[in-house]
Amino acid sequence: MNSDKQQIFDALFALWGKQHWWPAQTRLEMMLGAILTQNTAWSNVEKAVSNLRRNGALNFQTLEKASQNQIAEWIRPAGYFNQKAGCIKGMVEILREHFDGSLHQLFALDTPALRTELLSWKGIGPETADSILLYAGKRPVFVVDAYTKRFLSRHGWCDKNASYDSVAKLFTESLPEDVQLFNEYHALIVQLGKEHCNTKPKCAGCPLEHLLPADSRG
Template sequence: MKPPIHNVFETLLAHYGEQHWWPAESRFEMMIGAILTQNTAWTNVEKALSNLRKNDALNLQTLENAPRERLIEWIRPAGFFNQKAVYIQEMVSNIRNRFNGSLDALFALKPFELRRELLAWKGIGKETADSIILYAAEKPVFVIDAYTKRICRRHGWIDDKAKYDDVAELFTQHLPEEVRLFNEYHALIVRTCKDYCTARNPNCAECPLKGFL
């Protein structure tokens, strides 16, 4: 049976309205946030970003020149700070050395080329790469995270063996390739999982998607 992918989007949009993601003041800040949000809650990312903002560090030059120990202290609230400091400075180095410090040059790559480029960078996996492509580069890829897999699995659209690209294809096959649509859909899924489709004790009775079970 064809999964009701588009109907699910319309239901969530009617329930919540637009989410206006990604919460960042610049494309570069969004990229930093995509690394910081790995394995942590967004509230912790906000604290780390606030530290970076207070120290005028949300730019290539500051992050490139900052001692790693200082960067670690700035991003400590986000957890896994030693690893993430390495990832951030590696990203800065790649932008500087491979694209002359220009995000425009980086994002001029075609989506598949940009994804391949980002995946070659230390600490950038598929979810982080696709988040950057969708929210910073504004190219139509569908971001798959634990929330998306949870909703799809609980509604029987995927099984436990489904891989990242399989789940992404479930959405891209049934939706027009539109950045705004993919942006809103992913944000709405995250909101739904936080409010209703929690990992433990989901509130299916009041979930806006209860009609799809």
């Protein structure tokens, strides 16, 4: 697998090119998007973010003043809106209490400390934390999502029950620590999942079809 990682990236990039991820104008907007995208399609996140923007709520001060119920109403299109509103309010409160409301102070932490901090927040798991580290913090960490495990296991490159960290190491231990590479790689895997490697695989025309075991092709 190690010798194939650059080949995989090159095949995906040759077909789809730059993905321009993460589609956000500020660090805060990116962090909100990472929370909102949990268990929903990005098209729903876009609607929720548009609501926040329309109500002037893509800034710390507005989110701090808004009630959890108000935030839930703004982000309703993203689903699980009460739960996600609680995560957002929790994030805002932690930033105020421990970082003087400053994302600059938060991102001044070194990568291990920042990851530990993010994982301690309500509703923030490894994928969301690493998305924030990579896209908002510009740290060379590899984001693993369901699409990543799916295409790796279908190719026989990892067990379908492999842990998050073990899957991430497949990439971080064999590729240069390059923020832009990891950024683009994750975004291309998302595109792969949308176009070909969904719950029901569509292997015909997939840029990785030639690397797939013959008995696994859908």
